[in-house]
Amino acid sequence: MKQTPLELEKRETQFTPCPDFPPDAVGLDIKMTPDPVVLGAVETFDIKGTMKKDIIAGDWLAGTVFSTTQEYTAPDELPAKYTIAVAIGRG
Template sequence: MMSRSLVFALILLIMVSIVNAIPHQLHKRTTSFSGCANLPPDTPVLSVTLSPDPVVQESTDTFTISGTLKQDITNGYSLYIAFVDDGGNIISSDIVDICKEVTCPVKAGTPYSTTQNVYVPRFRGTTYIVVGIADGIGTTANVIACSTATA
């Protein structure tokens, strides 16, 4: 009789543990992109969706990027997808020559979209995903669209 009570108590404890864990397993955090800091407020924000979402470190993620820009995309403009640490250091980046994928120029007001497979690096701490269209990197770059999110 004692062993049946012990088995019953053990089963009850296991069931409570499983029931407590279920809501946490079903909760999915999605990545939310917004405009980039330090750019004019009228800079277009790119729409970015990820698959899988959230990103999985040391694997490939599919980025679907779209937006309608206020400036033409011409030769010299590239799509930048970067993982940046809290100190502003680039951990990893992919640079795509837009005009090798679509016919340039892409006139202002014309919807632009692309899908890119990007390797997600290993990172620690706060890391940002930056997606932008620009004619270079640094303070002299002309950024014509941008989005950022916390990884």
């Protein structure tokens, strides 16, 4: 019996909470375009979430529900293994 390899399925990049964060850390809903990363191209990150505490006046985000779009130019080369991290915080 001969089997034909299954066609590879494109999978959306999954952003999971960092394992070192406390269990009550707020998770973010992140969509990256293009996905997967295109070397040297502008990557767009649509980031949404709901904070557990209100963001105070003067923060660049306002209210408990937020949505932002950020762009980042991918490097021309990447190592075989790499990590993309997205975080919202205050200093």
